Amino acid sequence: MQCVDLAETSRRALNQRLHALTADTNETHWRVLNPEGQHALAAGVDAPIMVEIAGHAGYYCAGMNKAATVVVEGNAGVGVAENMMSGMVHVKGDASQAAGATAHGGLLVIDGNAAARCGISMKGIDIVVKGSIGPMSAFMAQAGSLVVLGDAGDALGDSIYEARLYVRGNVASLGADCVEKTMRDEHRTELRALLDKAGVGQEVGVDSFRRYGSARRLYNFHVDNASDY
């Protein structure tokens, strides 16, 4: 295991070592000590490795992640896993705003709560939040799935395109063009698979969730919808 202590090594030196790894690297297990909320930890990794961050992370942790598994053993700041392409990011505490923003793929699991704008402009990522999410989440979400075991804040899914939203608790309000939809078998299957991948047990049944998505009224401008913009 590669152990990097950020009390002694700079964050830039850590990231340069991670960026230098290739797909066939033997250095597959990394542990980062004393992160102390520094920004951009393990951002831009492109190798099938495991990176454990032993504490709280700052902004953009694991941003642009490709293939790696990044575990934050604390809270993550703004934009965790933003623009992730593949791999997995697991936050054991809470996440700040814009978790998983614009991400194209991979799985983001947040054990605690996520703040505002979780999954904003998501483009294919799957996000599972075991707590609640803040307002304006999944704003302009385009593809992928957002699963929330707790509650969702105001304006969920405002101006949403094709992402699927599954919420178990209360939704404070839905944003423009976001509506509740029927849960069909294909959705139950997808949701169960996501819960399993996120380590959520069978005690949380798929039928306790409600599904939300796009009413598809905002795809093309229509004057009758002007008040929805």
Place this chain on the structure above:
Amino acid sequence: MCGIVGLFLKNEALQPRLGALLSDMLEVMTGRGPDSAGFAVYGSGDKTHVKLTLRSPDGSWPDRIGSEMAATIGCAVDASPRDTHMVITIPASAETAARGWLAEHLPQVDVVGGGHRIEIYKEVGLPASVADRFGLAAMTGSHAIGHTRMATESAVTTLGAHPFSTGADQCLVHNGSLSNHASLRRRLAREGLHFATDNDSEVAAGYLTWKMREGASLAQALEAGLDDLDGFYTFVVGTENGFAVLRDPISCKPAVMAETDDYVAFGSEYRALVGLPGIESAQVFEPEPARVYAWERN
């Protein structure tokens, strides 16, 4: 972008370390605000005395300022200079006379703030150098608020540095920008409030002063601000015995808080809180948008 730090101590045993803790927090926020820095410290004081924090634009103070003022206003005056600032302590009954003496004899001097316990220091420059000039690390007290500024709505001047104080023992720091400060300033001026700058954040401070003057508690004043203040903001506000936080309804500006049995701490980023005692086991959370968080000491 700006940086905010705040520390409200619940455990009196930490009071001797207040300045040292805040100083470290302030310096970490240099990247968010390298233009100017300032801080308010709620230190020693009592109900029978008033402390006025003065700032001399050229950094010089006349000799014997304390004894000259004392001779005119007829009571004891303690004058403690710290670099460009000076704290004058006088009997509370002599505050009006002291302010009058200052306006007449030292018109170039700004009264940065006043109250029973508050002291405010702010200058242009990097946060570490500002903290060092005023000896923040050695200051003691019950709570303190600091700010590192990256200027957006008004010039990089000491007058534009935070905290802003518009009422006794009150101060406010702000990360963000207000869009209705001009109209609100005119409205508050009609209510008799005086503004020293054209800064948007000073208007927010004045608004809270006005609301509290009208009988609102600190929390109620901030609650009302959600309707009347338009723009982006994370505010941290101090009163003689209170400490409060408010973020705008879309939480445009960052905020992290930590609470233990010993303190409540605020940072624009978690990095600022790393050096606090017991942070590993603190409850760390992000304050929700449009929700008033307030703590008061009994």
